[in-house]
Amino acid sequence: MAEGAAAVVKRWVGFSVFLAVVGLIVAGMMLRQEISDHVAGINYEMTPRVNELAEDLELTDAGRRIFIATHPTIDGSQHFNDQCAGVDHSEQGHVLGCYTSDRIHLFDVTDDRVNGIVEITAAHELLHAAFRRLGEGDQSLLASRLRGAYKxxxxxxxxxxxxxxxYEHLSESAFANELHSVLGTEVRDLPTWLEDHYAQWFTNRPALIDDFESYHTVFNDLQSQAVALQAEMTSLRADVERRKSAYGDAVDAFNADATAYATRIERDDYRDDPDGQQRDADALQQRRVSLDAELDALQADIDRYNALRDDLEALGEVSAELDEHLDSDLAPITTRPNER
Known part of the structure; x- marks a missing residue:
């Protein structure tokens, strides 16, 4: 009897050990990515610039672990182009970051007018890394929900x-991956479930949106000002051209009438009508004054048009300068030394 009880206990102990081993295996599989990210992070030495960026993003522990595991680089030279050479560059504008081979690479934009652009790019790429870490089933489910939220x-x-x-040319999964990053970094008002989803990696997503809207406003304002100037110039030019034509006709008519008036004087047509001569002289003088005023007004509008053109050229220079700072193809060839 005692031996039977001992055997039962032994079997239970063996079964418990088996369950414990299975539990460890399952837990290990579930935590495999976290463990892998932790190990990858151990082998990465952050520069002060990258560390500052990680702090600015206000990441959760999970977000920081993924970010560090991707060994992020921030480079202001053309070496960035080499790092992102294999990435699909179909997106409009300049490529400021990429996530490739589980690595995040960022172009170092230092123009104060677009503060926050590096942070938003980093957050965008981090969300790509987070999306990749989801299981296939979770990715499919999330993709469906993202499409619904998008609509x-x-x-x-x-x-x-x-x-x-x-991104419309991409596959459903790839489109959802991009949508996942865009919604998380560029759209303020999201469904509660999606806010909770992004809260896995960001503790202060509204601050990210503030950064996005801040630098995005710079480009929007430049575009709005340029469109307004172009519209005003188009309208003003049409008005000036119309008035110049009318002015030319009025000058021709005045010259013809002035010549006729001079001819009548030469023929002494006003000998018996001095009052008529005075009336015609006064009328011609009033027309001359009116023509001179119209000429002054035309010149003022031409000057106004030229000033608007100068303003538009100045905006173009500002836009070109910003564009140059965002264009990694125009960056220095040599890599900037890493900050330690």
């Missing part, structure tokens, strides 16, 4: 559809 958001966010149009 609901487009009517109140018309710019979002244009923003995502550059």
């Amino acid at each position: 609901e958001l487009v009517p109140s966010h018309p710019d979002l559809k244009e923003r995502m149009s550059v």
Whole structure:
């Protein structure tokens, strides 16, 4: 009897050990990515610039672990182009970051007018890394929910559809991957479930949106000002051309009438009508004054047009300068030394 009880106990102990081993295996499989990220992070030495960026992103522990595991680089030279050479560059504008081979590479934009652009690019690429770490089933489910949220958001966010149009050629999964990064870094009002989803990696997503809207406003304002100037110039030019033509006709008519008036004087046609001569002289003088005033007005509008053209050229220079700072193809060839 005692031996039977001992055998039962032995079997239970063996079964418990088996369950414990299975539990460890399952837990290990579930935590495999976290463990892998932790190990990858151990082998990475952050520069002060990258560490500052990680702090600015206000990441959760999970977000920071993924970010560090991707060994992020920030480079202001053309070496960045080499790092992102294999990435699909179909997106409009300049490529400021990429996530490739589980590595995040960022172009170092230092123009104060677009503060926050590196942070938003880093957050965008981090969300790509987070998406990749989801299981296939979770990715598929999330992709479906993201598409649904996208359809609901487009009517109140018309710019979002244009923003995502550059990704329409991608597969459903790849499109969802891009949408996952865009919504998380560029759209303020999201469904609660999606806010909770992004809260896995960011403790202060509204601050990210503030950064995005801040630098995005710079480009929007430049574009709005340029469009307004071009519209005003087009309208003013048409008005000036019309008035110049009318002015030319009025001058021709005045010259003809002035010549006729001089001829009548030569023929002494006003000998018996001095009052008529005075009236015609006064009328010609009033027309001359009116023509001189119209000429002054035309010149003022021409000067105004030229000033608007100068303003538009100045805006173009500012836009070109910003564009140059965002263009990694124009960056120095040599890599900037890492900050230690």
